[in-house]
Each structure stands twice: as structure tokens, then as C-alpha cells.
Amino acid sequence: MADAIEAKELTKKFGNLTAVNKISFKIREGEIFGLLGPNGAGKTTTLSMFATLVHPTSGEAYVGGHSIIHEQGAVRKSIGFVFQDPSSDDTLSGRENLYLHALLYGVNLTDINSKIDSVLSLVDLKDKQRVLVKNYSGGMRRRLELARGLLHEPKILFLDEPTLGLDPQTREHMWEYIKELSSKKGVTIIVTTHYMEEAEQLCDRIAIIDHGEIKVLDTPANLRRNVGGDIVTLRFSGKPNVAKLKKLKFIRKTEIKGSTVRLTVYNSAVHLQDILKAAGKVEAVESRSPTMNDVFLHYTGKEIRESGDEAEGGAMERIMHYRANSHR
Amino acid sequence: MSEASGIYALWYREFKVFTRERSRVVSSLITPLMWLVIFGTGLGSILNGAAVGGDYQTFIYPGIIAMTVLFSSLFFGVYIVWDKKIDFLKEVLVAPISRTSIFFGKVLGGTTDGMIQVVILMVLGTFFGIHYTILSFMATLVFAFILIIGIVSIGLTIGSYMSSPEGFSLIGGFVIFPLFFLSGALFPLKSLPAWLYTFVSINPVTYAVDGLRGIIIGIHQFSIMYDLSIILLFAFIMIVIGTYSFKRMKL
Numbered sequence: 001m002a003d004a005i006e007a008k009e010l011t012k013k014f015g016n017l018t019a020v021n022k023i024s025f026k027i028r029e030g031e032i033f034g035l036l037g038p039n040g041a042g043k044t045t046t047l048s049m050f051a052t053l054v055h056p057t058s059g060e061a062y063v064g065g066h067s068i069i070h071e072q073g074a075v076r077k078s079i080g081f082v083f084q085d086p087s088s089d090d091t092l093s094g095r096e097n098l099y100l101h102a103l104l105y106g107v108n109l110t111d112i113n114s115k116i117d118s119v120l121s122l123v124d125l126k127d128k129q130r131v132l133v134k135n136y137s138g139g140m141r142r143r144l145e146l147a148r149g150l151l152h153e154p155k156i157l158f159l160d161e162p163t164l165g166l167d168p169q170t171r172e173h174m175w176e177y178i179k180e181l182s183s184k185k186g187v188t189i190i191v192t193t194h195y196m197e198e199a200e201q202l203c204d205r206i207a208i209i210d211h212g213e214i215k216v217l218d219t220p221a222n223l224r225r226n227v228g229g230d231i232v233t234l235r236f237s238g239k240p241n242v243a244k245l246k247k248l249k250f251i252r253k254t255e256i257k258g259s260t261v262r263l264t265v266y267n268s269a270v271h272l273q274d275i276l277k278a279a280g281k282v283e284a285v286e287s288r289s290p291t292m293n294d295v296f297l298h299y300t301g302k303e304i305r306e307s308g309d310e311a312e313g314g315a316m317e318r319i320m321h322y323r324a325n326s327h328r
Numbered sequence: 329m330s331e332a333s334g335i336y337a338l339w340y341r342e343f344k345v346f347t348r349e350r351s352r353v354v355s356s357l358i359t360p361l362m363w364l365v366i367f368g369t370g371l372g373s374i375l376n377g378a379a380v381g382g383d384y385q386t387f388i389y390p391g392i393i394a395m396t397v398l399f400s401s402l403f404f405g406v407y408i409v410w411d412k413k414i415d416f417l418k419e420v421l422v423a424p425i426s427r428t429s430i431f432f433g434k435v436l437g438g439t440t441d442g443m444i445q446v447v448i449l450m451v452l453g454t455f456f457g458i459h460y461t462i463l464s465f466m467a468t469l470v471f472a473f474i475l476i477i478g479i480v481s482i483g484l485t486i487g488s489y490m491s492s493p494e495g496f497s498l499i500g501g502f503v504i505f506p507l508f509f510l511s512g513a514l515f516p517l518k519s520l521p522a523w524l525y526t527f528v529s530i531n532p533v534t535y536a537v538d539g540l541r542g543i544i545i546g547i548h549q550f551s552i553m554y555d556l557s558i559i560l561l562f563a564f565i566m567i568v569i570g571t572y573s574f575k576r577m578k579l
């Protein structure tokens with residue numbers, strides 16, 4: 001298959017700060033590609049360069065086969081962009097915002113109304129199309145902007161943190177819309193996110209980006225495999241004693257946090273018995289395959305902060321969270 | 329084709345917003361009415377009518393039209409700053425239309441706002457004893473149109489370089505007050521001291537006011553064609569500068 005996007009040593013500096021540092025990769029036509037990284041990693045800057053909104057300091061990229069430096073007009077014709085921050089006009093209704101967008105993209109006047117109708121029903125906003133956007137909820141607004149990004153039927157669609165600030169239910173709806181787009185219309189989708197779960201649920205391939213550099217690029221399954229084992233979490237009643245655990249060869253990594261110990265274990269199904277023997281008395285044990293959170297930790301050496309509540313959550317909440325994830 | 333529909337899109341948006349925010353229109357008309365009624369009557373009561381060639385209130389009426397246009401058209405430029413603050417400007421800039429078209433769409437939007445205000449002021453003028461013929465009515469619209477295009481372009485130029493509304497107000501204030509006070513909107517040009525006349529004569533708004541006054545009440549310093557040529561040149565230069573600024577505009 002052809003490449004929808006090719007980046008070659010793409011770099012952007014803002015003064016002394018290198019926001020994006022010599023990134024190179026290819027995105028295949030029709031895939032859902034994820035850029036995963038914490039705030040300030042350089043995701044928005046990367047997309048903005050692809051969309052010709054920001055000029056690269058050095059390097060080059062081709063979007064839909066067109067150079068982002070020399071063929072900006074052709075690039076802009078082939079893309080759609082859903083921005084991280086709200087970008088619709090508050091004083092207009094949902095439908096008026098879409099009409100405006102269709103005119104900006106030169107959609108055929110005879111097709112405008114039917115196209116607007118069809119994107120409105122795709123994102124379930126038909127009932128609210130006459131309501132002014134200032135009276136929309138955050139989720140409705142996001143859906144409207146997704147609809148807008150699709151209206152002119154771009155071959156390549158950029159979604160910058162499409163579910164930021166949405167409640168979990170709306171977020172899952174959004175994922176369905178996005179997946180449907182990719183499967184039904186064959187649109188190439190590049191999505192940025194700092195939600196692990198989102199990257200994993202949505203993307204065919206993921207690039208982990210941190211400090212403007214791509215740390216790794218692979219399928220979610222391969223990334224998880226590369227962590228080197230399963231995650232076993234032990235909860236002790238008192239202070240954990242890990243001296244014996246550390247001697248076991250199949251334990252790749254041992255981390256202590258309060259009364260819980262987190263182990264990265266090669267083939268945990270076989271070795272769980274030995275681990276429990278070495279650990280002595282434990283209150284709870286949890287064994288699971290690695291999540292994207294573990295993947296991120298593995299490649300960047302730090303945890304991605306998903307949201308306030310999780311970062312501040314205690315050990316038990318974390319275990320429950322792991323459990324929730326392991327069911328998927 | 330797509331450039332034309334892009335220009336229409338931007339005009340459509342400004343027009344919709346304008347019709348939704350009627351309070352903006354009403355408040356923009358209160359100030360000129362206060363000038364006419366209070367300032368015009370107050371200063372008129374101590375002035376010898378002969379000094380201005382007639383009733384003072386009537387004398388400043390064309391100047392007040394110019395003033396209204398000046399303020400509302402220049403400050404129309406602040407909306408581009410708001411568009412930057414929400415990401416609406418990105419949505420426009422990522423669309424496949426040229427910066428030139430974006431600029432013209434905005435100019436048309438601002439000009440429509442301004443022309444609606446001018447028409448309202450012209451109708452209100454009949455209550456202050458102003459009489460229009462069809463010819464003077466049309467000629468007033470033409471003069472106002474050209475002036476508005478020039479001033480909207482200045483506002484948009486300032487807006488394209490600014491990232492905060494406060495910054496815009498500051499720079500806008502620096503530009504607007506000299507343009508207004510040095511235009512002869514409030515006083516006749518005949519008897520000015522040389523130093524002041526120099527400043528007044530290099531101000532393009534002077535010629536707009538002079539032309540409007542000539543058309544509406546028949547008092548003018550220069551020939552109407554001379555006035556017209558100068559403001560046409562002024563509007564043209566401002567459009568060129570505005571287009572250039574939009575091409576350079578960063579997010």
C-alpha cells in the first residue's frame with residue numbers, strides 16, 4: 001500500500017526549545033496511526049507541520065504525496081483537521097458552522113446540504129443542528145468538530161486529542177465513530193492522545209513521542225510484548241521484603257511502592273507459584289499482561305499522567321484499575 | 329471558484345454574527361447621537377454660525393458619520409484577535425483558500441457592518457434637519473464605502489500582528505484618535521494655524537470628511553473629485569498593506 005504520510009527528519013525549534021526533533025516515519029494509507037505522549041511532547045506541533053500551519057525548522061514531510069513545504073495548497077486540499085482546542089464559532093448554530101466549513105473548502109453548492117445532513121447523522125447531531133454552539137456540551141462540540149473535519153471528505157484526517165475532557169461514555173462513542181470512518185471510508189487517521197487506553201483501543205500502530213523524539217513505533221501488541229513479560233502485583237500487609245524475589249532470574253524488574261510490589265515477570269503463568277513462595281505472606285496478588293501504561297514506562301522511564309484522579313490514586317485504586325484493564 | 333466561495337464564507341460568518349449581536353449595533357449608535365445632541369447643541373450655542381457656515385450641529389453631522397465609521401471599522405479588527413484565541417483562525421488557515429481571499433472576506437464582513445451603521449445614521453440625520461437627494465444619498469454611500477474599506481483594512485492589519493485584545497485596544501487607540509481629531513470632523517479647516525493645518529492635510533480622513541460634508545451640506549474645502557481620489561488611493565494602499573500583513577500572519 002502507498003504511504004499517506006512520510007516524515008523525514010522533521011524538526012521544529014521555538015527559540016532554544018526543540019519541540020520536535022528529527023522525527024522520521026511513514027504512515028500507510030487507511031491506517032489509524034497514534035501519536036502517544038505526555039503534554040508538551042510535541043504532538044500538536046507535529047500535526048501542525050503536516051497541516052502546513054507551522055513551518056518546519058528543518059526536514060521535510062509528504063502528506064498525500066505532496067511536500068508540506070513546496071505544495072501547501074495541495075496538502076491542505078487533501079486533509080481534514082480536528083483541533084485540540086475548540087475552533088467552531090459560538091454565535092453560529094451547528095449547521096451554520098458546517099455550512100461555513102463547506103464553503104471554505106469549496107464543496108459543490110449542489111451537494112452542500114446533503115453532505116451536511118449525512119455528517120450530522122453520523123455524529124448524532126441532527127436534533128441539535130439549529131442550536132447555537134455556545135449552548136452545546138463539550139461532547140456535542142467535539143462531535144460537531146469531528147463532523148466538520150469529515151465534511152469535505154478528506155483522504156487524511158488529523159485528530160488532535162479528540163476525546164480530551166470527555167466523559168468515558170462519550171469517549172467510547174467517539175472511538176466508534178472514528179473506527180467506522182476508517183473501516184467504511186478508508187480514511188487515513190492520525191490521532192494524538194495522552195490516554196494510553198485510547199491509543200491501544202483505537203490505533204493500528206502507535207508512535208510513542210517524548211520530548212519531541214519518537215521513542216518507539218509499533219503495533220500495540222508488539223509494544224506490549226517488548227516490555228519483556230507480564231506484570232505481577234503483590235500487596236503485603238506490612239513492609240514488603242523483596243530480597244528473595246530479587247534472586248529469581250525470571251523477574252526482570254522489581255519496583256516497590258508502599259506496601260505493593262510490582263514485578264515484570266517472564267512467563268508469569270509458569271512462575272507464579274515460585275514467586276508466591278519467595279514473597280511469603282501476601283494479602284493480594286494480581287497477574288496480568290502489560291498495558292500501554294507499562295509500555296510507556298518501559299520506553300520512557302516514566303509514567304504518563306493520564307488525569308489528576310489517577311495520578312493521585314492510592315495503591316488499591318491502581319490495582320483495581322489494572323484489573324479493569326486486564327479484562328479487555 | 330473555491331476562492332470566491334471562501335470569501336463568501338467569511339462574509340457569511342461576519343454577517344451572521346453581526347445580526348446576532350444587535351446590541352453591538354445599538355451601542356455603536358449611542359455615542360454618535362450623544363455627540364450630535366449634546367456636543368453639537370452645547371458648542372453650537374456659543375458659536376457664531378457664520379464661523380462654520382451654518383448651524384454647528386449640522387456642520388458636524390458629516391464628521392460624526394465619519395467618526396462612527398472610524399471607530400467601529402477600526403475596532404472590527406479585534407475580532408481577528410479573538411479568532412486567534414479560540415482556534416477558529418486555524419480552521420480558516422488550514423482551509424485551501426489563499427490568505428488574500430481570507431483578508432478580502434474579512435474586509436467585506438467589516439464593510440457590511442459599517443455600511444449598515446451609515447445607513448441608520450443617514451436616516452436618523454433627517455430628524456436633525458438633514459435633507460438628502462437621491463444623488464447625495466448615493467454619493468454619501470460611495471464615500472462611506474471607500475473610507476470604511478480603508479479603515480477596516482487598518483484594523484485588520486493591526487489585528488494580524490496582535491495576540492491580545494488589550495494590545496489591540498492600545499495600538500488601535502494610538503491610531504484612531506489622531507485620525508479623528510486631526511480630520512476637521514469638528515472644526516472648519518479655513519482658519520487653522522499652519523502647524524495644525526499641516527497635520528490635518530496629511531490625514532486621509534480629512535478628505536473623507538470634506539467630501540461627505542460637501543455632498544451632504546454643500547460645505548467643502550477641496551473639490552469632491554480631489555477628495556474622492558485621495559481616499560481611493562488611501563483605501564488602495566491600506567488593502568495592499570493588509571493583504572501583505574495577512575500573508576505574514578502567524579498563529
Ligand SMILES: Nc1ncnc2c1ncn2[C@@H]1O[C@H](COP(=O)(O)OP(=O)(O)O)[C@@H](O)[C@H]1O
Nearest residue numbers: 014017019037038039040041042043044045046
Ligand atoms: N508557538 C509556540 N511558541 C513557543 N513554544 C511552543 C509553541 N508551540 C508549542 N510550543 C512548545 O513546544 C512544545 C511542544 O508543544 P506541543 O506540540 O503543543 O505538545 P503536545 O501537543 O504534545 O502537548 C511545548 O514545550 C510547547 O510549550
Ligand SMILES: [Mg+2]
Nearest residue numbers: 043044045084
Ligand atoms: Mg497538543
